[in-house]
Amino acid sequence: MNRFDGADAPYWTALAEGRLVLPRCEGCDRWMWPAGHRCGHCGSTAVRWLERxxxxxxxxxxxxxxxxxxxxxxxxxxxxxxxxxxxxxxxxxxxxxxxxxxxxxxxxxxxxxxxxxxxxxxxxxxxxxxxx
Ligand SMILES: [Zn+2]
Structure with missing residues (x-):
């Protein structure tokens, strides 16, 4: 079971694996940080987690x-x-x-x-x- 939950769980899970991932909105192509379940700019719930x-x-x-x-x-x-x-x-x-x-x-x-x-x-x- 994943010990991390919430909108930023992928961030913490990747960090524990030695990777940095950040969320980007698929609706307006903006970075979303802090992570959320919905984009604050366009309202989209489509999020990609990209490695940086x-x-x-x-x-x-x-x-x-x-x-x-x-x-x-x-x-x-x-x-x-x-x-x-x-x-x-x-x-x-x-x-x-x-x-x-x-x-x-x-x-x-x-x-x-x-x-x-x-x-x-x-x-x-x-x-x-x-x-x-
Ligand atoms: Zn957006």
């Missing part, structure tokens, strides 16, 4: 210095980026591999690797971003 490379640029970022709930497994500080996928404009949150704490630059290129991260008592698939 884990390449992106920094759209925004923040560094977390203080512990908050469900982050107990992460070393502090950690850096979170809003990564804009290179050829579709979809933006995904993810952690930056940032051991030297070098501040990211908006527009800086990123490449992603597929991994898992611990959130509370659960382990979930994720993309860890790094500078290529």
């Amino acid at each position: 490379e884990a390449r992106a640029t920094v759209f925004s970022w923040t560094r977390t210095w203080h512990r908050f709930v469900l982050t107990e497994a992460l070393d502090l500080p950690f850096t979170t980026v809003l990564a804009e996928i290179h050829d579709c404009g979809v933006r995904l949150l993810g952690r930056l591999d940032d051991p030297d704490r070098i501040n990211p630059v908006i527009g800086e290129a990123l490449s992603g690797r597929f991994a898992t991260t611990v959130v509370g008592d659960d382990s979930i698939p994720t993309i860890i971003w790094s500078r290529p």
Whole structure:
């Protein structure tokens, strides 16, 4: 049984397999993110899930210095980026591999690797971003 449900289940299932897939509306050919059961632009329910490379640029970022709930497994500080996928404009949150704490630059290129991260008592698939 698939542990993921909801409109974004294909995203999580693929991520657990080491692939990035994103939804695209067949009605108006726009990317649909966050995923939904119906396109917010044209109302179509026809969705294709297309594989993309884990390449992106920094759209925004923040560094977390203080512990908050469900982050107990992460070393502090950690850096979170809003990564804009290179050829579709979809933006995904993810952690930056940032051991030297070098501040990211908006527009800086990123490449992603597929991994898992611990959130509370659960382990979930994720993309860890790094500078290529
Ligand atoms: Zn549409």
